[in-house]
Amino acid sequence: MLTKLKRIIGLLLIVPTVAIASVSEYQLDNGLKLIVKEDHRAPVVVSQVWYKVGSSYEHNGITGISHVLEHMMFKGTENLGPNEFSQIIAANGGRENAFTGRDYTAYFQTLEKDRLEVSFRLEAERMRKLVIDETELLKEREVVAEERRMRTEDNPHALVREAFNATAFVNSPYHHPVIGWMSDINHYEASDLRQWYQKWYAPNNATVVIVGDVEPEAVYALAKQYFGPLKPETTAQVKPQIEVEQRGKRTVEVKAPAELPYMMMGWKVPVVKTAEKGQDWEPYALEMLAGILDGGQSARFSRDLVRGNEIAASVGAGYGLFSRLADMFLVVGTPTKGHSIADLHQAVMAQITKLQTQLVSENELKRIKAQVVANAVYERDSVFYQAMQIGMLETIGLDWRLTDQYVENIQAVTAEQVQAVANKYFKDEGLTVAELTPMPLDGKKPASAAGGRHGH
């Protein structure tokens, strides 16, 4: 859930002895972007198609529609029956799936390298020729409702996260969950889905990312063959929906059947895309700050709160510097027995105050930088992850080369900059706190009869 250092977007090459990493970039006449990264370690290829659409493109009433459309993309096209896409990929030894986020919807297959054509043929087909069938949609609404029950309704931490985002963000679309509100899930119409598909699924709104044991020019030729003939679309301009300024601390309580208390704290912070001019170091300083607090077992949260005073059973810091819109710096945690949420809150605030008043040590900075450098090598063990980095950056409107600059930018961060962002952003004016108040697990009616109230 949280972006920790090990999951951070990183760079490929620090150690000069590593393999050649060559990336080729192409654009078809219809606007489709193709990025090919060679990785010849194993005879496999990962193929990902990224669309610039996700829950942050949605408005109230149709929340989650990007996600349900992602499900419907497996349910048939003009030339493929329901589920046939998956059957063909399976018969070719492939693994496939898709994921929807706030800022993107992406589809992927992993295949042995000589099967890439299968991926392109099928992805090109569903890029423009999806068929939204009423009956299939009704079934898929049920599947998504079950997914929401599993992920959110019956998961107290997810309920807190949802309440937290809905409180912290007033008009930013990060207000609503990626999977959508249950009421919206139960009321999607086929026409809603068709419009959404028409609006966003087009070659000029897509980036195809290929990583693996391939030859870039051959991939380009294959892309021209299958995606080339597709007509571009006049895609909609998404409105800016810049979050209104927060003018004071916000708190929200969630009561749910649970055994343990839990809290989320978050401060409004900039990300790379929204950093002020001349202040583009700030997201990297925030990233460093997250590392100082929670970058491993030796970091301050583990050392002081889990081990030192044993106030936290678990505590984590999370910040992602790559998103389309301004986001939050998060701290989440559960107190140990004998300690309250208030104790944990206070202990976290003491850590923040320390960051605001004292410079972090050179040793700590060096340790986080060493981890970032090493992770940049480790990340290359996964072709999938390498493709993710490229696709995600491109889709939120950043250059994929930022993965190269990431390590440099982190290495440039100074103790003074960490202190500066701690003072500038960790203020009550931008703070939201959500708390879980555990309710008894037994002797209660099923918590979410609401789930059962849907239907048609």
Added chain:
Amino acid sequence: MGIRTIVLLLSLLVSVSVQASPKIEHWQTENGARVYFVPAPELAMLDITVAFDAGAARDGKQSGLALLTNAMLNEGAAGLDTDQIAIAFEDVGAQFGNSSQRDMAILSLRTLTDKAAFSPALEMFTNVLSKPDFPKASYQRIQKQMLIGLQAEKQSPSAVSSRAFYSNLYGKHPYASMPAGDEESVLQLSLDELKAFYKQYYVAKNAVIVLVGAVDVVEAKSIAERLALGLPAGEPAKKLPKVIPLSKGKTVVIEHPSSQTHIVMGQAGMSRGDVDYFALYVGNHILGGSGLVSQLSNEVREKRGLSYSVYSYFRPMRELGPYRFGLQTRNDQAKEALEVMTNTLNLFSKNGPTEAELVAAKQNITGGFALRLDSNSKIADYLAMIGFYGLPLDYLESFKSKVNAVTVEQIKDAYSRRVHADKMITVLVGGKTE
């Protein structure tokens, strides 16, 4: 439009030809630890896994003992405290890991092979492996954390269903208890028991060392010797008792204030190296092991929209691991979903797959075989499995041909002998189902 090619790095790699399966080097250290090594020179990193036959199956009556012992190793070693150990790894960007399941207890290290990083990381890893101090303050803290973890389990219908499944399926067998233990047993554990457990099981003859990364075989031999050096030779763990399959079916219903009912159903399945492994593995792939194209997914999700996730899998272990089925659905649909799942299993057991389904499954498994071995970490996991369970060194090489040899008749035969829908444990955790 134009083409731009960006070459990020100009240093050229000595190209290594990629084989279908990696060639596994295998030897023993002086004191009897078994070593499995695959060179992977492309990335300047090394993955080390040390697996001991010291999982929860060795807990005896002290449920949670194996896990807590494993969790204590990096809390203090060679006179250094938790902070100093963590700093030593993280200063050089090394990633230390420990975990303990039913069969295996694992320590792992991922490090750069650059000498400045590698030497201190390996030294600290060796300390943690062979010179743990078991500091009392850490023991008390981790014990408390385990108790909180057990409390957290209670708020998750999925965790509640898993626990009930194992305890009902395995009864008095060591696989019955959860690696995390239970409140009563965790409270009763003592530091002396942990030390005794470590002394008995964390020994060379009970260990498998796996190395995958940018070192050559000479270096790998020296690394393995260094790792094992501090371990006494000891003895391999004793054989576990056989699992006795259930003689009749049983349904367990646990009320939970959730909007969905989590259903877990199953029986004793198979062991690693099982004679029916390939027939059962390929059979289950068709029934419920192949994601969106499996029979179960088709019946439960595609046709009826009853569940987001529905699966079945064998977890082969030292002794018979579980054959497990599961789904989650709105409480008022639980009965219907369970019926669909059971009927699908019954039909499959009776009729087996069609020839077309078998062909598709083989295509899927063999056509994507390279995907199982496309990273150092995946290869390391396979080596640990091959080494720990004593599978043949050509396990990976012969995998495809063994899958291709499976027939419809063999699947039907194996299912009729080994899978009994009427003798399964069924656990339902959720709200009122009517």
